[in-house]
Amino acid sequence: MKLYETLEQHLKKEPNYVSDNGELKKWVVIDKARNFDEELIDLLLQNETLKEKFFVKVKDVLVFKQNLFIEFLELKNYLNDSYTKYKNKIGLTIDGKYLNQRNEVALVWPFKDCILEGGQSREEDKRKEIFFNEILAQDEITQLLEPKVLTNAKRIDKDGEHPFDGFRRDAELNRKRGLPEDTLTDNLIIKGNNLLALHSLKKEFAGKVKLIYIDPPYNTGNDGFNYNDSFNHSSWLTFVFNRLKIARDLLSNSGSIFISVDDREFAYLKVIADEVFGEENFLNDIIWNSTKSVTNTAIISVSHTHTLVYFKDKRYYVENRTEFRLKEDGEGFENPDNDPRGPWKADPFQVGGWRPNQQYEIVNPKTGVVYKPNEGCSWKNDCEKFQELLRDNRIVFGVSGEAGPQRKRFLSEALERGKVAKTIWDDVGTTTNGTQHLKELFGKNVFKNPKPESFIQKIIELATKEKDIVLDFHLGSGTTASTAHKMNRQYIGIEQMDYIETVAVERLKKVIDGEQGGISKSVNWQGGGSFVYLELKKYNQTFIEQIEEAKDTESLMEVWEHMKAKSFFKYSVDLQKFQESIEEFKQFELKKQKEILCELLDKNQLYVNLSSLNDTDFACTEEEKKITKDFYQMKK
Numbered sequence: 272m273k274l275y276e277t278l279e280q281h282l283k284k285e286p287n288y289v290s291d292n293g294e295l296k297k298w299v300v301i302d303k304a305r306n307f308d309e310e311l312i313d314l315l316l317q318n319e320t321l322k323e324k325f326f327v328k329v330k331d332v333l334v335f336k337q338n339l340f341i342e343f344l345e346l347k348n349y350l351n352d353s354y355t356k357y358k359n360k361i362g363l364t365i366d367g368k369y370l371n372q373r374n375e376v377a378l379v380w381p382f383k384d385c386i387l388e389g390g391q392s393r394e395e396d397k398r399k400e401i402f403f404n405e406i407l408a409q410d411e412i413t414q415l416l417e418p419k420v421l422t423n424a425k426r427i428d429k430d431g432e433h434p435f436d437g438f439r440r441d442a443e444l445n446r447k448r449g450l451p452e453d454t455l456t457d458n459l460i461i462k463g464n465n466l467l468a469l470h471s472l473k474k475e476f477a478g479k480v481k482l483i484y485i486d487p488p489y490n491t492g493n494d495g496f497n498y499n500d501s502f503n504h505s506s507w508l509t510f511v512f513n514r515l516k517i518a519r520d521l522l523s524n525s526g527s528i529f530i531s532v533d534d535r536e537f538a539y540l541k542v543i544a545d546e547v548f549g550e551e552n553f554l555n556d557i558i559w560n561s562t563k564s565v566t567n568t569a570i571i572s573v574s575h576t577h578t579l580v581y582f583k584d585k586r587y588y589v590e591n592r593t594e595f596r597l598k599e600d601g602e603g604f605e606n607p608d609n610d611p612r613g614p615w616k617a618d619p620f621q622v623g624g625w626r627p628n629q630q631y632e633i634v635n636p637k638t639g640v641v642y643k644p645n646e647g648c649s650w651k652n653d654c655e656k657f658q659e660l661l662r663d664n665r666i667v668f669g670v671s672g673e674a675g676p677q678r679k680r681f682l683s684e685a686l687e688r689g690k691v692a693k694t695i696w697d698d699v700g701t702t703t704n705g706t707q708h709l710k711e712l713f714g715k716n717v718f719k720n721p722k723p724e725s726f727i728q729k730i731i732e733l734a735t736k737e738k739d740i741v742l743d744f745h746l747g748s749g750t751t752a753s754t755a756h757k758m759n760r761q762y763i764g765i766e767q768m769d770y771i772e773t774v775a776v777e778r779l780k781k782v783i784d785g786e787q788g789g790i791s792k793s794v795n796w797q798g799g800g801s802f803v804y805l806e807l808k809k810y811n812q813t814f815i816e817q818i819e820e821a822k823d824t825e826s827l828m829e830v831w832e833h834m835k836a837k838s839f840f841k842y843s844v845d846l847q848k849f850q851e852s853i854e855e856f857k858q859f860e861l862k863k864q865k866e867i868l869c870e871l872l873d874k875n876q877l878y879v880n881l882s883s884l885n886d887t888d889f890a891c892t893e894e895e896k897k898i899t900k901d902f903y904q905m906k907k
Contacts (some may be wrong), residue, residue: 463807596689
């Protein structure tokens with residue numbers, strides 16, 4: 272039953288809320304809601320559906336979502352489910368008021384208050400997308416985002432593909448990494464809409480993912496973002512916003528997310544990511560020197576991309592900053608005085624802000640030069656620490672012995688503390704390196720502008736330890752999964768485009784076989800390991816793909832016959848009237864015919880919901896039931 276119908280029927284149990292002609296006195300209910308009327312709240316709490324939608328539990332106390340309830344009641348019945356309360360333009364507002372009315376700033380755009388359903392299977396596909404308003408279409412959104420049935424699972428290892436043999440849950444490994452013992456430990460490659468797949472992962476992986484890296488479509492007009500023509504920019508913002516919100520739920524408290532983007536959407540992405548993750552959790556913008564070539568026709572040739580970095584909770588890394596470090600490579604460390612403690616490097620006195628050369632007189636024993644403290648500097652009561660440095664032979668004066676005083680930093684210490692990363696990355700290759708690697712693997716160019724493995728390697732090294740979980744829900748050519756596999760991290764890759772099978776999966780097979788491109792030599796990769804491939808079970812999505820593949824009206828009419836027998840149509844569609852006008856339909860050009868048939872389908876039924884697993888209408892096989900129950904750890 273629709274949420275509004277449930278609400279209306281339940282409220283009508285109270286005679287004071289019903290008019291003489293049987294209509295709900297909405298204005299009476301709204302007035303009582305504004306005054307937190309006990310009678311109204313008690314009535315709402317008597318219905319489980321209404322309690323779930325209009326109340327939130329805070330420390331075992333149910334709190335009435337007054338604003339949500341009033342807004343839902345005021346707008347419902349007057350507006351359709353895809354209504355957006357934002358004007359048809361992009362502007363900076365807060366609480367619906369523009370900048371000339373408020374000092375605070377928030378990024379607002381058409382359909383920000385909606386879920387963009389999405390549904391491409393090929394990059395060249397382009398169709399008008401479906402928006403569901405978060406307040407008005409709660410039933411539709413609940414159904415859309417429900418976990419999905421899984422299908423076509425198979426395990427792939429060095430011996431090839433194998434029938435699905437069950438998911439692995441290594442209790443010992445999970446104890447070591449501080450996760451529940453029954454956490455799934457397989458590497459996963461999932462084909463399907465990434466928003467729906469993320470929500471399907473939520474029960475199993477919420478709060479467990481250490482690193483998310485995504486390289487979403489940049490909305491350049493030449494990439495894979497072929498969405499709504501009228502609201503292309505707004506569609507992109509909504510598309511990303513929806514996915515970042517669920518991505519945050521999947522991150523562990525010590526987790527981080529890296530988001531690559533170019534100049535077109537960079538500034539907008541920063542604002543919406545601030546809103547999702549909190550401005551206080553922003554770390555930096557990494558500038559990657561992505562191309563060495565110069566575009567001679569450009570006014571200024573672009574040679575870099577941005578990667579925004581956010582923590583789930585930056586406070587964790589303020590207290591544990593040495594966990595977010597690169598491995599020390601030992602470059603510049605020497606042992607000219609044969610110090611038994613090993614190689615060292617002379618560093619300025621600035622660790623922790625302590626500068627003894629600015630607080631004490633230091634005499635160079637070789638030259639006799641006295642280095643006096645700056646005028647006005649205090650001693651800071653660090654004299655004992657200073658004397659310890661002298662006794663410990665940790666103050667040096669350069670290789671020649673004639674330079675100013677510096678402090679010895681030993682390689683052993685540096686290896687323990689790690690190396691601080693910088694924001695400009697020009698040491699990790701370019702897109703040309705990524706393209707060349709794939710060309711060597713496949714014998715031809717199979718993907719546009721892939722990231723090189725060395726770029727992902729640096730991110731994984733910074734943000735994770737071995738066996739940590741890495742997620743990429745814009746998997747593309749599979750660079751993140753391939754790099755994580757070689758670096759002994761657990762990974763989850765999601766992609767709905769068909770090249771997940773022809774590129775990403777085939778690439779991972781080559782990784783398991785021990786291919787030596789990318790970072791293989793630097794990590795001494797010898798091959799091995801496995802992953803599980805699986806798909807979200809399609810339903811209406813199957814018919815959409817058949818419609819798109821139809822070459823002429825005749826083949827399209829064959830699809831129509833299958834649709835009538837098995838597909839789910841929108842509740843507003845009158846099939847009899849449509850069938851009566853079928854000859855008129857055939858007079859349209861093929862493109863228009865396809866648009867019409869796609870429009871008839873219920874987009875909430877693109878994939879099979881978990882709640883429909885045993886519904887005979889969806890014909891889930893015993894194998895699909897086995898896979899799905901195992902993944903969600905269902906007892907029955």
